Structures are given as structure tokens and as C-alpha cells.
Amino acid sequence: MEQRRNRVDIGRAPSGRSREGGLGEPVSSSLVRGWQPRPEAPTDRMSIHWPIIRTLLRRPTRTLIVDDRRAWRGIELLVGALHLAAEIERRSESPHIGVLLPTSGAFPMAALGAWIAGRVVVPLNYLLARDELQYVIDDCGTDLILTAGPMLEHLGYQPRVRTMLPLEEVGFAGVPEVRWPALARADDLGVLLYTSGTSGKPKGVELTHGNIRANIDQCRRWSGFNDGDVVLGVLPQFHCFGLTVLTLLPLTVGARVVFTARFVPQKIVRLFQEHRPTVFVGIPSMFNALLSVKAAGPADFASLRFAVSGGEPLPDAVAGAFRERLGVTINEGYGLTETSPVTNWCMPRDHAAHSVGPPLPGVLERIVDPSTGAAMGVNEEGEVRIKGPNVMRGYYRLPDLTAQVFDDEGWFRTGDIGRLDERGRLSITGRLKEMIIVGGENVFPREIEEVLNAHPSVAASGVIGVRDEVRGELPWAWVELKEGASFDEASLRSWCRERLAGYKVPREIRVVAHLPRNPTGKIVRRALHALVNEDSP
Template sequence: MANASASVWSHAAAAPDRVALRGSGSVAWTYGELRERAATVRELLDTHRIRPGDRVLLVAPSVPEFVMAYYGILAAGAVAVTANTMATERELTYMGRDAGVRLVLAWHALAPVAHRTADELGVAVREVGEGLGGFGPADSAPEPLPVDGRDTGALLYTSGTTGRPKGAQLTHGNLASCAAIFRDIHSIGADDRAVTGLPLFHVFGQACVMGTTMLAGGSLTLLERFDAGAMTALIRRDRPTFIAGVPTMWNALLRATEEGDVDFAGLRLASSGGASLPVEVMRAFEERFGCTIVEGYGLTETTGAGTCHLAGEPAAPGTVGRALPGCAVAVRDDTGADLPPGEVGEVHIKGPVVMKGYWNRPDATGEALDADGWLRTGDLGSLDAEGDLRIVDRKKDLVIRGGYNVYPREVEEVLYEHPDIVEAAVIGVPDPHYGEEVAAVVALRAGATLDVRELRSWAKERLSAYKVPHLLAVVDELPKGATGKILKRAIDPAAVRAL
């Protein structure tokens, strides 16, 4: 099977002057330049005696040099272990030691923590600068090493919300399948221009956006760190046909713009993932920009893919679409039996995008993957008669109040309808009487105030009494991860108070 980096080489051979990458500055890289620079990294790995299958820790933001380093690692047959740029020395050391990395490649601005990590691991570190990264031009650009489809190409560590982070092994076959699926269903080609503020170390930006654009031969504009003002400036400059983000990004664009501020006329696709998209945010975005957001669903363990809305095919509001081509989705009860349409159970996914397993975790792999290749996602959902999937919540986020199941996403959807609420998260707080109480943490639009009694009355008109939040905290902004996803585990239950 072809190496997952092979598309960069093939486009460089066919159209070397076609633009592959742009940053927020004025510099643009062609496919010919990207191939040359990836070959430079591959040559560097050879000097450090990195061999096929060896792991290389890559710590870099969403800049063209990330793409250079990533495809250089894959072209050498090595494994890219991509790390969050906000990770601490302790977190990076854990990841590097668990993966057994043999080299650290780090963006120059992250050099201090990278050097301390490398010292702890007893391996070399090389800083990646702008352009050629300070490595000098490669002597040649040989074709990427051939690989087996089951060979690991990237090792992405999960967030660790249920214990220490685990490395999901994404194979060259996983990466190639994800890119090909999205290229085909969204009809992405060489004339398409993508813009994203997603971090490339995360599976959504890395596999679904970068991988798809590079396979198609299009151009990709990268925003190093998402900012609504900077994003609108890039949209004006590069006139994208495709943008990708997470719900908090769409919300930020809505908050930072007025009607007519940004012309989205050339945009034919806006892709949302990473977290459930509130229906109210989707509706407001379409009204403001005249652009429909296509929502999808996937996990790190499924290369970010699983289901998606399909252009031209209506999907029920609040659903994340149907199983992608070549994939299958099932909703099952605790015994593993398939549930009929409309009933809530655990979502399972099968297909060419499902990971090989967790790195050096056979027990965890056995718990997540069954003998037939089905992955237990840990998410609760239901399928309708047409096969559209509705994600209800994370199984572990379910709030059980007095014996009644409360799905936080359902309550959050209602809170997002309130005209003064721009961000919302619902969690369960221990309660001596009910077992758990429903708590909401919200952020308000600029200048707004919230009368909690009025909010409770307002919510009671839209929710059953046991679902209405009885505890509330108002904050300036909800805690978020590097992808912009709201981090419920970072919310302090002690911060909420009785309504």
C-alpha cells in the first residue's frame, strides 16, 4: 500500500508550482517546496538513525512547518507522535516514555520545554524553525518508503478523561481511508481552498482536514491559534471554498461579526466536528453567513471519521448524519444487542478508519475493540429509521437525578436558545437526596445580565422539571482544550450554586 505521505510527492511531480500551504503571513508553499522540505526532515531522521516503525515526538502548532515535519516522518516509515503544544514537560515526558520515542522535533518557540523533555527521555531534540526549519536543503527527494496498510503512521494520545492517556495507533490505511472518504463525499479537488484554525496535532485537523486537502491536491491555509478576528481576515484574503472548525469557533465567529461583515459567497462547505453542534448555533450561522454547516462525528480512535451529513441530502436537526462510505454504525444495549430505531444505547463503529489498537495496551484494546472490529465509542446515541445518528451524550457524562436519566446535551441545546447565553455546559453534581443534581455553567453575551429565577422559569417551559438545572454558575468563558472543545472535566462543581 502507498505511504500516507505519497500524495504530497505525487502532486509535487504533477503540479510542482501549485500552492499547497499558506500561513497567516504572506508566505505560500508550493507542492514542490513542501516535498523538498519534507525530504529535508526525512534526511534529518536518517542522520539520527531513525528507522521504519520508530516513534518521533512532534510538538508544533498549526504552521506549514508542522506539515513539513509530519510528512517527512511518515515518508521515512516512522511514526509521528503528535503532541498538544500546551502540554507540560511532565505530560510530554509521559507521552514520550510511553511511546518509546527516539527523537523530539519541536517548534522553535517551544524549545525550552522540548529540551527538558528530551533530557528526561535521554533522546536528541531538533528545533524546527521557519521555512526549511534550519536543516538545510535535502540532497534529493526519494519516494516515500513503501508500507503495509496495517503499519502505524501516527500515534495520537487520547485526553485521558478515564485514566492515563492512551496512544491510539492510526495506520497508513486508516489515514488514507479517512482522507479518501472525505475527499469523495465532499467532492474536494485541486481547485479547493481550505482554511482552518484547528490544531494539526489533533485528529480532526490532522487527518480530516490536512490529510484530505493534501490527498486532493488543494491548498490549505493555517491559522496558528484560532481567533475570530484573524479567521475572518483569512477568509477575506484567501476566499476559501471549505472551512473546518468546532462549535465554539462558529459561536466565536457569530459573536465577533455583524450582518455583512464577511462575504462567504465562495464557500461551499463548512465542516463541524469535535463536539456536538447546538442546533441554535447552526441556525444562526446559516442566517448570518448564508452557509450551512455540515456536521460529522468521529473519535481519535476512528481517525476522526464515522458519520457525516451529506451535501444535498437533508438530515434531521440535531443529528450528525449517517455512516460514512465503507463504515457501519450500530447502537447497542449493555449486553451488546442492537437496539431498534429511536432507542438510546452505546454507539459502535466499524470500518477502515478504526484504529489498530492502543499502543502497548492489549487489555484496553480488548475492551474497546471486539473480535469483529467493532469499536465501543463510550458515547450514547440513537439511530432513526433513515440511519441518521443522534448523539445524546458521553456515557460517562450521563446525569442520573433521582433515578431519572438526564442527558446534558439535551439541556445544553435548550440553554443555547436563550438570547443571552453564548456558551453552556451541563454537569452532574453529587447530591445527598437525588444522588446527582443538574448543574449548568454558562457564559453570557457582552453586556448581558441573567436573572436566575427568570432563567429557571424559562427553562421549565422547555424541559421536564427533573431536567431543569437547579445549580448555576455564570463565568466569563468556559474552559476549553486546544481544539476549542469545552472541557467539562475542568469545571469545578463547587463553583455552582443553587438557583
């Protein structure tokens, strides 16, 4: 295959002309004139793709996406999606279409093609272990995966599926057949998004068109997000935050999004300088890594309206350093794959340390005693339970597990421990399954980790409960050290004694070069159990 053809889908406009030459007038005019948006019907309002299609038609020449290889105008995304919809109908009989692509404009083009063809999108996590990725492919039952040659080269192998279709092999040249996109009801499945499997095999989370559309609207209403915003997207699009907040939300409102497939701190700062984003969402380790760029200064981040951290608690040291050195206050957000994902978002106007803010419009939250279901009072800790139009339909082919995660009143059991303050702002304090019971007292790993992370020598930490014959369980900790720091267990234990109740001080503190993490950077505490019987370094 010649080199020019190889760059069609990711590096070249799917109109058949190069991005330098622009989209040919016959393609854009025939689509825009021949397929004008009709008056919105109730079905359209609850589908994921119809509002995006309207945006692409209304802004055909506007650059909506910039990625590592090229810029994408509205009409180019739509033309490419129509070509892919035809390929999907020709090659696939499955209702589920796998998408195995790097963070880029090609991902939403592929997803839009699947929805136009009336299929369900299955984002595939290319960071999973080989057997885990194959499990997801087999479990969802897809017979077609949309991918790219460089993606398969990155994997180093080709997963088993009936048809693996690199986008380089799709004929994007010419005018695609103008077709009426499939309609979708609110309760129709739109995305089958697999969890990363930190507590076992990956589970398919069934997110309907109504779930994701509701969350897009909730985020837009809460933040005032509009077509003047510029988003810098660094989270992978197989991650629910990367999909909903950093991809579908901008496309729905017509905002520009700048994607990069790899998080390289120096490059991220350059993208800030070049594109002046107003929105940046990352995990705490990303914000910490940006602090390592010595040349970065407040002027580089002055365009930000929202700097949002999620996925795990934001360490005070990172928040403080970002504010003092770069002039940016990081606000925390909260959500789960099962909630499409955003449920809480702390706004700059109502910033509170360690709070993820109040629930978004339409989201209901309560704090309950996990053993009795009784409601807890203000600032009392308990399990966070959620209701709302963004809450998943269930787990794919797992009816028993689905039944277990909803209580008798239909509230989703998050498994997170938290509290609501007098203003309705939520703080997450731990995970129910990770709670350690020391002599009858409840201890949450997060509280101990926050203390350890504040020590000058500690970059990150993980805490678990280890069985003890006398006290039931005792906390054990593992730490990653900052560059150039030395490990001093006695000093760390003394640090903890000064800041924690005696029963919360770790019985053992060990050092590791790297804590076990999942593909999105979260520390996998259950993997620490395998280290218990290893000799201390």
C-alpha cells in the same frame, strides 16, 4: 546564527533560494526527472505518504499551502521532507518521531520526512499542561522532536528529550539525496496520536497507514473533494481532524490549504475575503466568534461549499444566526481520534438539524443497548458502535483498555449515545459515562445544556450529575454569560422548567467566568466536580 538562516524552514523555501526568487531549476528538474512515480503498487495505495509524494511530483510548481509566514509549492515541501528524512536517520534511533510545530506548512513537511524515513509520526499537543506533554513524550519513547524556535519560546520551556531539533538548525540548502521513500503496509503504524486526556492521562491512539488512507478516501468519495477546492485550516494539526481532513486530504488530492496558527475572528474573515475557501471546518465556538465580526457579511462566505462543525453539539442559536446573517448553513460532522477521525458528515444536500448525517462509505454503525448489546430500533437511543477500515488498531501499550473498547463482534464502543433515523442519519445525544440517573431515569447533560444555551443571557453551559441521598443523582449546571448579561438563577430555572421534564431541571445553577475546556475547546465536564463544594458566587 544569522537571521537569514533562521527563516529557512518556515519562512524561506527549503531549496536554498528565497521564496521571492523561486525554486532553482536544477533542484526541481533533477527531482522530477530522476524520481518519476512508478506504476502504483498495492503497498503504495495503503500508505499515507506515497499518494502525497505523487501529488507533489505531479504539481511541483503549484502553491499547495499558504500559512502565516509563507507559501509552499509542491517541490518545496518534497525537498524539505527529503532533507528532514536524512536528518532523522542521522539523529534518531527511535521508531517514533515527535512533531512539535504550529499549524503551518512546516508540519506536513516534517511528517512527510518521518514517513519517508520509515518512522511513526507523533503529533505533540503544545496546549497540554507541562507535565502532560512530558508524559506523552516519555510514553511514546521518542528520542527526537522536530520543532521551531518560536514554538519553544511560546511554550516557555524545553521538554525533556534526547534531541530537540529546531528546523532553523537544519541545512535545507542544496539538492537533497534522491532516495526511495520507505514503503508501508496497511497495518503498519503511521501516526501515534494522543487524546487530550479529558478522562485521565493521555492515551496513545494507534492509527495505521491503512486507517488514515481509508479515511482520506472515504472523505473524498463522500464529499467529491478535489484539486479545485480551497481549504481554510484553523484546527491544530495535533488534532485528528486538523491532521487528516485539513492537512493530509488536501495534499493527497492536490487542493490548496490556507493555514493560520491562531484563531482570530477578524483575521479569519480577511482570509475568507482573500483566498475564497470552499471548505471550512471548525468547532461551534469558532462559528460563534465569527458572528462577532460586525463587518462580516454574506459576500465574504459566498465561496463556501462546505461549512462543517464538529467536536461538540452546534447550538441552534449559532446555526440560526449564521444562516440568517451570513447566508451559510452549517452542517455537522462526527468522528473520534480512534476512527481517524471522520465517520459521519452531514452534506448540504441532506441537511437535518442536530444530525451528523449518515456514515461515510465503508463505515458501519449500529445503536445498541449498552448493558445488553441488543440492537435498538429506528430513533431509539443507545450506544453508538462502529466498524470500518478507519478504526484504530488499539491504544499504545494498553492491551487491556484496547480489549475493553471492542465488543465480542469487533465493534468499537464509542461511549457516545445516539440514534439513527429512518434514513440512517445519526444524531449524537450524549456520552455514556456522563449519563445522570435521577430516580431511575436517564438524563444526558447535553439535553439540559442545549436548553440553557438557548437562553438569551447564556453563552455556554456545562452540566454534571451530583450525588443525592434521595434520588441517587441530581443535575447541577454552570453557565458562562454573554457579554453584558446578568446572572438570574431563578429566571434560568424557570426557563428550564418550561422546556424540560421536572426531573431534568438542574438542582443548582451557578455562574463562572470561564467553563473548564480542553485544548480543542470542548467543555471538560469532569472538572466541574471540583466546583461542587465551592460557594455560589
